[in-house]
Amino acid sequence: MREVVVPLAQRSYTIAIGEGLLDRRDLLAPIVAGRQVAIVSNVTVAPLYAARLRAALEPDADCVIEVALPDGEAHKHWGTLNAIFDALLEHRFDRSAILVALGGGVVGDMTGFAAAVYQRGIDFIQVPTTLLAQVDSSVGGKTGINHPLGKNMIGAFHQPRLVLADVGCLATLPERELSAGLAEVIKHGAIADAAYLDAVERALPALLARDPGALADTVARSCEIKAGVVGSDERESGLRAILNFGHTFGHAIEAGLGYGEWLHGEAVGAGMVMAADLSRRLGLLDAAAAGRLRDAIAAAGLPVRGPAWPADRYVELMSVDKKAERGTPRFVLLEGLGRACVRRAPDDAVRETLAACAPG
Amino acid sequence: MREVVVPLAQRSYTIAIGEGLLDRRDLLAPIVAGRQVAIVSNVTVAPLYAARLRAALEPDADCVIEVALPDGEAHKHWGTLNAIFDALLEHRFDRSAILVALGGGVVGDMTGFAAAVYQRGIDFIQVPTTLLAQVDSSVGGKTGINHPLGKNMIGAFHQPRLVLADVGCLATLPERELSAGLAEVIKHGAIADAAYLDAVERALPALLARDPGALADTVARSCEIKAGVVGSDERESGLRAILNFGHTFGHAIEAGLGYGEWLHGEAVGAGMVMAADLSRRLGLLDAAAAGRLRDAIAAAGLPVRGPAWPADRYVELMSVDKKAERGTPRFVLLEGLGRACVRRAPDDAVRETLAACAPG
Numbered sequence: 001m002r003e004v005v006v007p008l009a010q011r012s013y014t015i016a017i018g019e020g021l022l023d024r025r026d027l028l029a030p031i032v033a034g035r036q037v038a039i040v041s042n043v044t045v046a047p048l049y050a051a052r053l054r055a056a057l058e059p060d061a062d063c064v065i066e067v068a069l070p071d072g073e074a075h076k077h078w079g080t081l082n083a084i085f086d087a088l089l090e091h092r093f094d095r096s097a098i099l100v101a102l103g104g105g106v107v108g109d110m111t112g113f114a115a116a117v118y119q120r121g122i123d124f125i126q127v128p129t130t131l132l133a134q135v136d137s138s139v140g141g142k143t144g145i146n147h148p149l150g151k152n153m154i155g156a157f158h159q160p161r162l163v164l165a166d167v168g169c170l171a172t173l174p175e176r177e178l179s180a181g182l183a184e185v186i187k188h189g190a191i192a193d194a195a196y197l198d199a200v201e202r203a204l205p206a207l208l209a210r211d212p213g214a215l216a217d218t219v220a221r222s223c224e225i226k227a228g229v230v231g232s233d234e235r236e237s238g239l240r241a242i243l244n245f246g247h248t249f250g251h252a253i254e255a256g257l258g259y260g261e262w263l264h265g266e267a268v269g270a271g272m273v274m275a276a277d278l279s280r281r282l283g284l285l286d287a288a289a290a291g292r293l294r295d296a297i298a299a300a301g302l303p304v305r306g307p308a309w310p311a312d313r314y315v316e317l318m319s320v321d322k323k324a325e326r327g328t329p330r331f332v333l334l335e336g337l338g339r340a341c342v343r344r345a346p347d348d349a350v351r352e353t354l355a356a357c358a359p360g
Numbered sequence: 361m362r363e364v365v366v367p368l369a370q371r372s373y374t375i376a377i378g379e380g381l382l383d384r385r386d387l388l389a390p391i392v393a394g395r396q397v398a399i400v401s402n403v404t405v406a407p408l409y410a411a412r413l414r415a416a417l418e419p420d421a422d423c424v425i426e427v428a429l430p431d432g433e434a435h436k437h438w439g440t441l442n443a444i445f446d447a448l449l450e451h452r453f454d455r456s457a458i459l460v461a462l463g464g465g466v467v468g469d470m471t472g473f474a475a476a477v478y479q480r481g482i483d484f485i486q487v488p489t490t491l492l493a494q495v496d497s498s499v500g501g502k503t504g505i506n507h508p509l510g511k512n513m514i515g516a517f518h519q520p521r522l523v524l525a526d527v528g529c530l531a532t533l534p535e536r537e538l539s540a541g542l543a544e545v546i547k548h549g550a551i552a553d554a555a556y557l558d559a560v561e562r563a564l565p566a567l568l569a570r571d572p573g574a575l576a577d578t579v580a581r582s583c584e585i586k587a588g589v590v591g592s593d594e595r596e597s598g599l600r601a602i603l604n605f606g607h608t609f610g611h612a613i614e615a616g617l618g619y620g621e622w623l624h625g626e627a628v629g630a631g632m633v634m635a636a637d638l639s640r641r642l643g644l645l646d647a648a649a650a651g652r653l654r655d656a657i658a659a660a661g662l663p664v665r666g667p668a669w670p671a672d673r674y675v676e677l678m679s680v681d682k683k684a685e686r687g688t689p690r691f692v693l694l695e696g697l698g699r700a701c702v703r704r705a706p707d708d709a710v711r712e713t714l715a716a717c718a719p720g
Contacts, residue, residue, distance in 0.1 A: 078438055082507075089509035117477065120504060120515045144480060147442075149449035155480045156516065 002220040006139055007231040011159040015138055015227075017220045019212045021166040022052045022127065029060040031125065031161050036097035037061040040084055040111040042071040045103040045129050048172055053102055053127060065091050069107065073260050076106050076146045078154075084114040098123040098161070104130035104177075105137045105264070109155070112143030116158035126160045129169040131181025131215070132265055135188070135222035138163040140230045140243075151251075165223075167215040179301035180265025182207060183246070185218055186296055187272060188225040191245045194338030196221055201296050208301065242340035245332040246272030252317035253306050262303070269302030270357070278345055278353040279333040289337050306358030311351045314358065362580040366499055367591040371519040375498060375587075377580045379572045381526040382412045382487065389420040391485065391521050396457040397421040400444055400471040402431040405463040405489050408532055413462055413487060425451050429467065433620050436466050436506045438514075444474040458483040458521070464490035464537075465497045465624070469515070472503030476518035486520045489529040491541025491575070492625055495548070495582035498523040500590045500603075511611075525583075527575040539661035540625025542567060543606070545578055546656055547632060548585040551605045554698030556581055561656050568661065602700035605692040606632030612677035613666050622663070629662030630717070638705055638713040639693040649697050666718030671711045674718065 001018035016027055037057050041050050046068045057064050067087045069080050088097065101111030101124060108126050115124035128134045144155020170178065182204070189197025199221075200207075206214035226243065233240040250271030253262060276293045279285035298304050306314070331345050354360075361378035376387055397417050401410050406428045417424050427447045429440050448457065461471030461484060468486050475484035488494045504515020530538065542564070549557025559581075560567075566574035586603065593600040610631030613622060636653045639645035658664050666674070691705050714720075 078442070082438070085507055085514060086509070089507060089513060113477075117473075117504075117514050117516055119513060120502065120517055142480065144477075147445055147449060149446070153449060153479060154445060154477050156477055157480055 002216055004220055004223040004227055006159070006223075006227040008141075008159060011141075013159060013161055013163065015163040015165055015223050017134075017165045017167065017216050017223070019166065019168040019216070021164040022049055022169070023056050024164070025056045025059060027162070027164060028056055028125070031123070032057055032098055033060045034062050036091070036093045037064045037100060038067055038084075038088060038091075038093065038097065039064065039100045039102055040067045040069065040107060040114070041102040042069045042107050044071045045107070049102060049127075049129060049169060053100065057100070063091075069110065071106075073106055073146070076110060078145060081110055081114055081145055084111070085118060088114075088118055093118075095119045095122055098125065100125045100127060101160075102127045102129065104128065104133045108133050108137045109143050109152070110145060112141070112158050112160065113145060113155050116143055116156035121158070123161045124158070126163040128163065128165055130173055130177055131170055131219070132177065132184060134165040134167070134170075134219045135181060136184045136226070138165060139223050139226040140240075151254075165219050167212050167219060170210055170215055173210075175301070176263060176266070178208065178210070179269075180263040182300040183265035183269040183272070183297070183302050185222050186293070186300060187243075187245050187268065188222045190272065190276075190293055190334060190337060191242045191332070191340035192225045192229070192338060193221075194336075196225070197293075197296070197337055201299070204296070204299050241330075241342050242332050245334070245340055246275050248318055248331055249274040249306065249314070252314050256309060256313060256317050257307060266303055269297045269300070270304060270306045273297055273304045274306060274353050274357045275331060276334060277357050278331060278349060279335070281349045281352055282333065282343070282345060284333055284335045284341070285337075289334070293334075293337065304357075306354075308358060308360045310360040311354040313360070314354050315347070315350065362576055364580055364583040364587055366519070366583075366587040368501075368519060371501075373519060373521055373523065375523040375525055375583050377494075377525045377527065377576050377583070379526065379528040379576070381524040382409055382529070383416050384524070385416045385419060387522070387524060388416055388485070391483070392417055392458055393420045394422050396451070396453045397424045397460060398427055398444075398448060398451075398453065398457065399424065399460045399462055400427045400429065400467060400474070401462040402429045402467050404431040405467070409462060409487075409489060409529060413460065417460070423451075429470065431466075433466055433506070436470060438505060441470055441474055441505055444471070445478060448474075448478055453478075455479045455482055458485065460485045460487060461520075462487045462489065464488065464493045468493050468497045469503050469512070470505060472501070472518050472520065473505060473515055476503055476516035481518070483521045484518070486523040488523065488525055490533055490537055491530055491579070492537065492544055494525040494527070494530075494579045495541060496544045496586070498525060499583050499586040500600075511615075525579050527572050527579060530570055530575055533570075535661070536623060536626070538568065538570070539629075540623040542660040543625035543629040543632070543657070543662055545582050546653070546660060547603075547605050547628065548582045550632065550636075550653055550694060550697060551602050551692070551700035552585045552589070552698060553581075554696075556585070557653075557656070557697055561659070564656070564659050601690075601702050602692050605694070605700055606635050608678055608691055609634040609666065609674070612674050616669060616673060616677050617667060626663055629657045629660070630664060630666045633657055633664045634666060634713050634717045635691060636694060637717050638691060638709060639695070641709045641712055642693065642703070642705060644693055644695045644701070645697075649694070653694075653697065664717075666714075667720075668718060669720040671714040671720065673720070674714050675707070675710065
């Protein structure tokens, strides 16, 4: 088992990474002993893993209830969140209760937000079951729900007490979702650690074959990188923005297609190719490096071109992205592999990138 | 103008107290300059004061919008909260936007919670227009909404950047609401400062006549007392519980009657009489002190008896109160005027108090 500590003073917590962690009563007991526990999952994941997790929790907890949400981003809204509150209140869960999020990013975001606001804040544990959730949403404390006018518009920063990243759960993950998780892995290398990007490129065949050792190494290093960034900027005032590499273009793709059409990681894959192309056009990145990143994204099974829309449509979609302050989009770009920066980019360069990477 | 600082490290803020503060552009400008501002109020208060506040904000803000919520506790739910989010998103308010809560406790709680979770947290300013809000909800950072299964069950701790307590606004406050605010004022004296309780008793005629100087003195001292308690226990893990003096009985009254039938302060008034009676029965408080507190509550225009229900009904209602951990109610009691403590009380003493103070 590997451990990564996310350093956030009194809110510091440990990410435990390995195979079979779902069953590790010894890891859970110190936190859940004597407490009311709610396992919050969805109708897809719960039948696969909830019984094992419950068996690990029940000997030490005061009681364990289960809440199964509908599956999918389309349900990441207040109505579904309220189903969690209903269950907690019906079972008279008090402020010392703890939630356990068992599932991917949507379950984690909603459960974390429910914990952030139930009785003004209770504890929660993340048990991420997708690669994306293990490398991305298990670090950083971002929780929330969507609003009809914007994704993740309602939420809170709320840190888990513990994350159990069981790479054994990735055995049942659909192939597209595995690739989508690799998009964030590649991103971590691209923005912060060229040597890690090398290692990921070499490990791609093993990762795609779901080799537990390769997966655990990768989840651990990705979490370390993200933890380093988040630890120095918990509330996303500066450095943390580099984690949005590929996301300005990616969010435009997701918003334009309708969320859920492409997976988030797929949109980020194509978005990173675009951001690297834009970096090259601005003289920040050489063509060989941009090409190498593109090849790694393709080898991970991800799209490298955006949907064929006119540039105007992309520009309009990007202008409403929430990272765009008052309509002027900023971009996370690369000044070499492993080194990210945040810049405003001239409109003509952005349009050249769109013409090259998403010819409409 | 008086100023009380609420000492919460990086989240410290100032409560400015006086007459005519609604118009004080100089107090608002340092915080709102260049920012998108939303005045959130209700349909009763907005026509009285929103135009003045807007005039003070507009010269320095980037823009000012207004959101008028329906009036009353019955609307303190997700649907109303979402009306705030709709307005913010329709006007493309970003993370640097700031909300200004103009109204009583319901407006303050909802606006503060909207600020706590909009884009994972933005700033807000409180402009409380009721005595209760000025002395109580403007200190402590408690925000939230109700759930059908419990009051204030969904919320967050989120501190304002500034509170403007304009005692001039109390001129238009209905008499019952003025008295309800005095319940919390008397509570502050009873739990923490016997000399202040003396002063409040003497000042009651001036307070009921809405003398601005007497009101400002009282709001300032009550805020100091509450700030002192909250500053040492921001997350309500211990000492802060003493602020619930009168609230275990009071919440039972509110829940049993249906929220809104009695004002919160009215229920707390009767609840404090009960808590003092219970303190006396447990040998903590002498009869003269309990009687004096009861007289002050009556003189403030508040009820001193609970509704005439059987004791069983009160006991059942108190068992679901959220301060009751796992069904065993704790009580905030007095060990003398000005000195509160938290104790579990024997069931027979509680029933004797109910028989005496709310004969059913």
